[in-house]
Amino acid sequence: MTIKPSDRIAERFRLTLSESWQRWFDEYALSLPIAGQFRNTVVAEDLCSDPRGLLWPGMMRPDTLPLVTNNYGDWLSARVDKNSEIAEVVHWYHGGGDWLPVGNCMAEALLHDAVDHFRGSQPQNLRGAEETLPPNHREEVWHRFSNPDFSDWLLQQLPCPGSAEKRVVMEAIAETLQRNDYLGCLRVLQRTKWAEAAVSCDLVGELLTTPMHRVAGKYNFADPASNLEHHPLFDLGLVDEGQWRQLSDRLVINRHEQVQNWDHARQICEQVIRSRQDLGWSFDIAGWAAERCQEVQTALKFYEAGLTATSFSDQSVRMRTYGPAHGYAKFSVQRFMSLTSRSRPTLETSLAHATYLDAVCLADFRQRRLAVYNYWLEKGDQKLAEGDFSKAYDCYYLAGWDLGLESPRIAFEILQRLLLTSEKGGFCALAEISKSYLQCLAPQELY
Template sequence: MTANWARCVTRALHLRIPPDLASWLDGEIWRTPIGAEFRFARAADQLVAPAAGSIWSGFMPPDALPLIGNGYGDWLCLRIGFAGEVSEITYWNHAGGDWIPYGRTLAEALTYDAAFHLLHGHRFPELERADRPSEEVFGAVEWAWPWLRNRTRRITPFWRDDKAFFGGFPMDSIGLDADGNRIDPSLAVELLHELLAARIAEPAARRDLMLLSLESPLKKRSRPAIARELATPWEPDFVSWLFDARLVPESARGKLSRYFDLPEQNLLAQDWGAAEREALRVIGDRDDLGWAWDVVGWAAERRGDPRGAIGAYRNGVRASLFCDDAVRFRTHWFPEGFGKFSAARLAALRDHLTDDERDDPYLDLFWKNDPLTLRSRVRAYWIERGELAEAEGRHWDAYRAYYGAGWDCGHSDLAAYGELVERMTRSAARAGSRALAELARLHRAQLRP
């Protein structure tokens, strides 16, 4: 006999629960810690009435409902749309608040979680028991597989293949042998392309392919201590070299080659063309992922196309700071006051902008290049627009503006989120989204009065 948890969640939160999630809830799959990295699911009753502190309100986006954790503070979250639909599953990182799409459905996300585990191992190896049985590690993907049956004829049950990936490639080193030479990472590429052919976790899989294309032995082996040994500032200089090895000056190339005992062409090998192709596919599907726009913009700059770069960066600067994945892509080598890589690059390309583009008041917030006031100015910008939208009866626009006030660049004062979420609760309700209003109310209840 199955419980009616899905009905309870649907009624309490005004959600439209998809079939795979309903099965997860009603079959009480969440009671057993199965899964690769994400295996500690919240109890179904905690979705309806979360315990104090169980939602990272202010850090976690207010349209996100945490579902399964990894035991280290990170979560797979349901992202809820206007009509209460589960629009996607996102991986939310507690360390910086960044989020990455893991799939449109829970089944997709759990399948990608298994693939990530095989490709990289556990994100936090110290938390992983070496003796975990495979039926526990891959129990979640075994459950998810039938829910993808219309697509899985294009992909093999990859976790059952002994030869394939077990033990995986270390994080940030797919495609490099022990000597740092680029090899054909056929198993990794094959798996990622199988996921894409089956339309499973497409943004995440394309991101992996992009990172693989931009990986170099220099990036894999470098640490701040090495930069100090070589008398080079880690930021911005060394990090910019890890982002694009072509930025390594001629005067440093021989020194690096001798230090790492690798030929220059091996040490600095990247494939920007492949990375750009995947990024273009990402932005062809959605426009809210800053890392994709950053790569497209920089690829255009590399080939001498400033107008193409500007078009990409103008989209990228509008993406939330929490979806730029700056650490993995190594885009964090710009002056801090610009806030976003795209904003910094637009400043560098200022002479190529039209007058209208230069006069953009939103872009001007970043061009002031003042790290101490950037977040408060961005917050004020969005609040002003939210209040205007409310006054004009454009309540959905108001909700989106208040969302930007809190989660475009974030805010250092956690207490400021209380008022923002209250505004969002009111705007969502007036716009007709009972689900987002209720979810905002849950987030508000987790914040101190």
């Protein structure tokens, strides 16, 4: 009797698969004509029998299984929760390990990937180098997007609203893409809440994009002689009159024209924060939008909440917060430290974060990363001893994926702790995933 791929994966990783995920593995993974760049799906047998070459221990999130690749090294991966169910799909970017949630199911993720190809003249930040895309890639994506086999699958697999309303929404998406109205398409997606976090990130990026970004590669804005650093790529409000005169020959921008909508960007970020607190970019942008309105205490609350969001979730290149962070590990950390040095935070706030801030603010990168690792490791050990396995797992995850891991040996140590905690806590699928990542570490890498 032939074992179905979904049964094979469920048994191997002790997963509880929804009907939608069962059908993905059994019917669609190898036959669906996918529209976007993520078109190469993983064979269940490869993931179950020998995942070496698929799993990147110490780099990929330890709660994820890679399912679809764009062949550039990036993956759409299933993130598994403590109930041994697939909670969402995340886009994992190999060029640094950044990740972004792109939907609760594969249909949302693949729809978002197709739409992302219609972004304007900015580089396709979620995929890799712009030059890796063929000149006619939009036409190719549109042709595949219009294929009834793909579009009908989306209608079938995308979550509520009802089928008739979904068809209207899909027609609206197709219409906006046909006329290259990328922003309009994002607004349609925003109303449906499909790929909600990713679409919110896209919208914020569009709202904060300026004409300067289109020519940034042609001019050295980091040149000390220009005194511009990266700030004008982040917030045009930081450009003084002298700098505007330097830019006047390069760009056609009205000094008093609002080309960045920080208020709307803040609203979107606040909505994201209300639904989840693990995305660093939402705290960074909401905090800065409040700060530039002189709402210092509100900004401090956003930055404080974002202190321990992993650096791999901040989209710092896309949001252009890497420059203004001035060498700090995170933008929220830099702004929190700057504002608390000028204001009077409560004693409770100061004590709550003192040890972490001592670690994350170390000047030397390696010392900083090791100190943050040890901070979370100690907290994880404490929670493990207390029998709070859920919080212990979260702390061990941050030990490895707050600022990243220094070596395969340390990756081995933290994956072992994640395995132990998962077994004690009854997080069956997470335990099996940790085992798989451990098996992919070559013995010679550990010494």
